[in-house]
Amino acid sequence: MQIKAISTYLPEKKITNEELANQFNVPAEEIFKKTGVLVRCHTSIDINMQKMAEYAAIQLFDQVPDIRSQIDALILVGHGFSYKAPNTSAILQHLLQLPKKCYCIDLPHGCTGYIYGLSIAHSLIQSKITKNILLLTADTPSYGIRKDDLELLSIFGDSATATFITHSNTSSSFEKFIFYTDGSGYDKLIVERSGTINPADLEYYSDKNNPPHGIMKMDGTAIFLMSIKLVPNMIYETLEKNNLSINDIDYFVFHQANSFMLEMLRKKLKIPKEKFFNDIRYTGNTVSSSIPIALHQLIKENKLHRGMKLLLAGFGLGYTLGATVIEF
Numbered sequence: 001m002q003i004k005a006i007s008t009y010l011p012e013k014k015i016t017n018e019e020l021a022n023q024f025n026v027p028a029e030e031i032f033k034k035t036g037v038l039v040r041c042h043t044s045i046d047i048n049m050q051k052m053a054e055y056a057a058i059q060l061f062d063q064v065p066d067i068r069s070q071i072d073a074l075i076l077v078g079h080g081f082s083y084k085a086p087n088t089s090a091i092l093q094h095l096l097q098l099p100k101k102c103y104c105i106d107l108p109h110g111c112t113g114y115i116y117g118l119s120i121a122h123s124l125i126q127s128k129i130t131k132n133i134l135l136l137t138a139d140t141p142s143y144g145i146r147k148d149d150l151e152l153l154s155i156f157g158d159s160a161t162a163t164f165i166t167h168s169n170t171s172s173s174f175e176k177f178i179f180y181t182d183g184s185g186y187d188k189l190i191v192e193r194s195g196t197i198n199p200a201d202l203e204y205y206s207d208k209n210n211p212p213h214g215i216m217k218m219d220g221t222a223i224f225l226m227s228i229k230l231v232p233n234m235i236y237e238t239l240e241k242n243n244l245s246i247n248d249i250d251y252f253v254f255h256q257a258n259s260f261m262l263e264m265l266r267k268k269l270k271i272p273k274e275k276f277f278n279d280i281r282y283t284g285n286t287v288s289s290s291i292p293i294a295l296h297q298l299i300k301e302n303k304l305h306r307g308m309k310l311l312l313a314g315f316g317l318g319y320t321l322g323a324t325v326i327e328f
Helices: 015-024 028-035 051-065 065-070 090-097 114-124 148-155 184-187 202-208 222-240 259-270 287-299
Strands: 002-009 014-016 040-041 071-078 105-107 132-139 159-166 177-179 191-192 214-220 251-254 308-318 322-328
Touching: 002 051, 002 287, 014 015, 015 028, 015 148, 028 148, 028 259, 040 148, 051 065, 051 071, 051 090, 051 132, 051 159, 071 090, 071 287, 090 105, 090 287, 105 114, 105 287, 105 322, 114 132, 114 159, 114 287, 114 308, 114 322, 132 287, 148 214, 159 287, 177 222, 184 191, 184 222, 222 259, 222 308, 222 322, 251 259, 287 308
Parallel strands: 071 105, 071 132, 251 308
Antiparallel strands: 002 159, 014 040, 132 159, 177 322, 191 214, 308 322
16 A cells, blocks of 8 residues: 555635634733644635535546546545435545545545555555545534634644555555553544434523534543543554654654644653644644645655654544554
8 A cells, every 4th residue: 555645625715823812802812832833724614515625636636537437445534524315435435536446435434534545545555446546634613613612723623634544565564553442532523413312402502602403512631631541552552563763754744733742642652843743833733634644745845755753642532542654
């Protein structure tokens, strides 16, 4: 399995710390100190998850025009699917004019979603079901945030990415995955009133600050403690499973949850700063898109080269965690 190209889509609307500071009467510096975010992007109601994923894919096809006709699988990761049925990936297959002999799947996942998407892509390629995969991530966390919730407005941003994954002729001893799930933490980051359990009703809609698609609630302390406790062991297990050490890894790219949390993890794992990506200043926490956005930024800065070993790790809502080592 080889990642051949990555594209990203960020909505035009930018929410700055200065705007939040004026709205909530707090210093802009304090918002940055807590999150590491300067700007986050919010989409509009007419540019939803499906549309953002479509834009990211079109950008990818502009980069590599000849791949569209080769794609035989489409994996769509995120939340905010267009309908409960049919699957949004099938709609995107049609809109993007992909071949009709195309495996399509929706993957409702968050912070670990990109790792799950990679694992499915890897399985499809290894089993020779497909050869060329379009992995799309798209999340609209802003849809679930109340206008008076400074904590969540400070952290989350909307985005989409497209990753072209194909069969590699060179064998790799990596691409071994580790996953961990503890569903007891399901309510620590949750979009309430968004499904069939306790759906939104007239009383809910009577509060004009409540978002129409459900309301996001987060126990930031619980998420932080879970990450600090569980992520380091997962990283060590991933390295061991791939017969590698920290020194063998060229870059560590974790889910970009919060700059302060990432720095704590880096120090706990004793990863050198030059090998660790920690930069969410202009995107915020983009949920399933955060890892591919980070990879795209490293490519843009000419820091990634073929043959480099990357450890990718996602963790968050669910609780779910996942990691793997890939050769770029």
